[in-house]
Every structure is written in C-alpha cells, then in structure tokens.
Amino acid sequence: MIVVIRYFGGTKLGVSGLIHAYKTAAENALLQAEIVTITIKMDIEICYPYDKTNDVMRLSSEFEIEIIDQGFEQECKIIGKILPSKYEDLKGKIDLIESVSIKRLKAIE
DSSP: OOOOOOOOOOOOSSSHHHHHHHHHHHHHHHHHHHOOOOOOOOEEEEEEEEHHHHHHHHHHHTTTTTEEEEEEEEEEEEEEEOHHHHHHHHHHHHHHHHHHHHEESSSSO
C-alpha cells in the first residue's frame, strides 16, 4: 500500500499536476523501498537424556533446527526454531526415539 499525504489544500497544481505529483511520490517511494524476506519459524523445545545427544543432533541438522539455547544437565535440552512445515515430520521421528520429547513453546510469530 502506498499513501501520499497532501498538506497544501490549494488548486495551483490542477488535476493533471496533482495526478503527476501523486504518481511521482508513489514511484519514488517504491524505488527507495527495501524488500525484506521474513521466514516464519516455530519455537520448540527438545528434551532428552545425555546418551541420546547424537540422535538429537543428527535430527537437528536434518531438519535445519536453528538452535537458540542448549543445556547439558541431568536432562539435556535444546530450545530452537523450525519451519512449521517440518514440525510434524520431526515429531514423528522423535517419537520413535526412547526418552526424547518435543513440544511447541508458543504460537507461530
């Protein structure tokens, strides 16, 4: 959407001059605009015992999980982001690994 605001209320430009001014302002705005690509990802948490680290890291790489935080304590944990389209497949593979769980942390941003 392009919005052009006219501050002057007079009629000096005339109809064709006003159309040209709006067109030029809109064109300049589009030429100076920057295209921003935003990839929507889902926040997830994967919990697992230490001995399952290799399995979880392999899945992390396979499903291109963006790891935000990671902890190696009594129970290991990964906080990350994944494309929503890949979540169900990842969940299916995680459900096959004993003692490993995954959950969504919040709604998609």
